[in-house]
Amino acid sequence: MKNRSRSARMLQRGFTILEIVIVFVLLAGIMAYVVPKIFEQSKRAEAAQAKIKLQNLAGQIEMYKLEVGKYPGSLQDLIKAPGGTENKWNGPYVKNPDELKDAWDHDYKYAVPGTGKAFDLISLGADGQVGGDGENRDLSN
Numbered sequence: 273m274k275n276r277s278r279s280a281r282m283l284q285r286g287f288t289i290l291e292i293v294i295v296f297v298l299l300a301g302i303m304a305y306v307v308p309k310i311f312e313q314s315k316r317a318e319a320a321q322a323k324i325k326l327q328n329l330a331g332q333i334e335m336y337k338l339e340v341g342k343y344p345g346s347l348q349d350l351i352k353a354p355g356g357t358e359n360k361w362n363g364p365y366v367k368n369p370d371e372l373k374d375a376w377d378h379d380y381k382y383a384v385p386g387t388g389k390a391f392d393l394i395s396l397g398a399d400g401q402v403g404g405d406g407e408n409r410d411l412s413n
Contacts, residue, residue, distance in 0.1 A: 273274060275293065283380060287313075291386050300324075302305065315398075315406070317347070317377075318376070318407065319398075319406075319407050319411075321375045321408075322374050322375035322376070322395055322397075322411055323327055323411055323413045325371070325374060325375060325395075325410070326374065326380070326393060326395055326411050327413070328371075328413040329366070329372070329380065329393060330393050331349075332350055332365040332366055333350070333365075333391060333393065336350060336361075336363070336364055336365050337361055337363065337390075338347065339362050340357050340361055341360060341369075342383070343384045343391050345384065346382065347366075347372045347380065347382050348372075350363060350364065350365040350366040350372070351363070351364050351365075351366055351367075351369060360390055361397070363375045374395035374396075374411075375395075376397070376400065378395065378396055378399045378400045380393055380394065380395065381393070381394040381395075382394075389413075390413070392412060392413070393412060393413040394410060394411070394412045395410065395411040395412075397409050397410055
C-alpha cells in the first residue's frame, strides 16, 4: 500500500518553475531568430510588389500612347480623358486611383519626356525620399 501512494504522488507531480522558465527561455530564443527573418522576407515581398506595380503602370502608359498617339501629360490622364483626346481615348487605362500609388502608398513621379527615354516613372521607395538602399531604393521604368 505504501508503494501505491508514492506512485500516485509521482504521477500527479507537475512542472517546476525552473522547467517552465527553461521552456520560455528556449521559446524566446527561437522567436528572436525567426521573427526578424519573417519581417525581412515581408519587406522583400513588398519591394517585389512595388516593381511589378510600376511595370504594370508603365505598360498602361504605353497602351495610352498607342491608342491616343502621345504619352499622357499626367497620370490622371489614364483615369479620365484629357481634352482633345475623346475620339482616340479608350480608357480608363487605370480603373482605381490607388493604382497610381506605389506599394508604400506614395504617388509615382512621372515626367514626359524622360531622362534618356520617352518617359520617367519613378517610385521613391519605402521612405518616399530620393535615393536609398534596400527597401528605400528608388525604382524606375
